[in-house]
Amino acid sequence: MIAVRAPATSANLGSGFDVFGVALDRPADVVRVEEADRTTIEVTGVGSHYIPEDPDKNTVGAVADALDAPAHIRIDKGVRPASGLGSSAASAAAAALALNELYDRGLSRQELVPVAGEGEAVVSGEAHVDNVAPALLGGFTIASEAGVTAVDASIPLVACLPEIAVSTRDARRVVPTETDIGDLVRTVGCAATLTAGMCRNDPRLVGEGMYDTVVTPARAELITGYEAVREAALAAGATGVTVSGAGPAVLAACYGADRRAVASAMVDAFADAGVDARAYQTAIGGGATVL
Numbered sequence: 192m193i194a195v196r197a198p199a200t201s202a203n204l205g206s207g208f209d210v211f212g213v214a215l216d217r218p219a220d221v222v223r224v225e226e227a228d229r230t231t232i233e234v235t236g237v238g239s240h241y242i243p244e245d246p247d248k249n250t251v252g253a254v255a256d257a258l259d260a261p262a263h264i265r266i267d268k269g270v271r272p273a274s275g276l277g278s279s280a281a282s283a284a285a286a287a288l289a290l291n292e293l294y295d296r297g298l299s300r301q302e303l304v305p306v307a308g309e310g311e312a313v314v315s316g317e318a319h320v321d322n323v324a325p326a327l328l329g330g331f332t333i334a335s336e337a338g339v340t341a342v343d344a345s346i347p348l349v350a351c352l353p354e355i356a357v358s359t360r361d362a363r364r365v366v367p368t369e370t371d372i373g374d375l376v377r378t379v380g381c382a383a384t385l386t387a388g389m390c391r392n393d394p395r396l397v398g399e400g401m402y403d404t405v406v407t408p409a410r411a412e413l414i415t416g417y418e419a420v421r422e423a424a425l426a427a428g429a430t431g432v433t434v435s436g437a438g439p440a441v442l443a444a445c446y447g448a449d450r451r452a453v454a455s456a457m458v459d460a461f462a463d464a465g466v467d468a469r470a471y472q473t474a475i476g477g478g479a480t481v482l
């Protein structure tokens with residue numbers, strides 16, 4: 192039996208839609224695999240009743256198929272589904288690493304990124320890798336036509352998760368299909384600023400680079416209280432705030448000393464909007480680990 196822990200992740204970071212991702216040091220999924228003649232799946236933990244155990248409908252079933260590695264797979268969810276915190280990616284990344292070990296496939300973590308991406312296609316309809324890349328590689332990742340680049344970075348973060356479910360499919364439907372040159376220039380500037388901030392471990396640059404006028408405003412509409420939560424986090428010391436992945440979680444970059452105040456300001460602002468929420472005081476962390 193092989194057990195792997197894979198972290199929650201936050202994709203996009205505002206200016207890097209479908210490109211940027213970070214591994215969070217908490218929460219995480221744990222996946223255990225044992226050799227079997229055919230793949231079977233058991234799911235426990237947070238939100239497990241929403242997750243199908245049919246291998247054709249579960250993210251890890253696609254990963255087992257892609258690696259030709261049938262197994263009994265037990266998923267213990269720590270990352271709530273439909274949260275915007277890379278729930279399916281955590282399971283897919285953990286399964287890819289675990290099955291690679293179990294069947295001695297010898298693939299590197301970089302090579303496992305597209306394999307785990309197959310699992311994402313089952314959930315969202317597209318094999319994007321901006322969550323599975325950081326779940327496997329850790330740190331800050333850039334997934335582009337040029338491949339996947341991972342950068343070690345250390346930035347304090349707060350991920351605030353409201354009791355609202357937003358499916359990735361629904362959140363992708365509201366993404367604008369066109370943008371104008373002004374927004375394009377602004378987005379490139381922010382993405383470059385954020386990348387420089389990650390390389391320098393500078394929460395101010397990272398926060399400023401999270402600004403996005405293209406995708407985030409459309410998705411914010413799906414999150415009750417988003418604008419008030421954003422303003423409250425900024426007032427409490429956050430350097431930048433954006434929708435985490437497809438939402439509804441909201442991600443704030445901050446200095447370590449401000450993390451507690453930012454977390455409680457975000458939870459309170461959601462409460463004022465009539466939405467229960469919990470906040471993870473977290474940071475950019477490492478990738479999946481074999482336990």
Ligand code: HSE
Pocket residue numbers: 202203208209210315319321322359362363436437
């Ligand atoms: N980049 C993806 C999106 C991440 O925002 O739709 C969610 O899977």
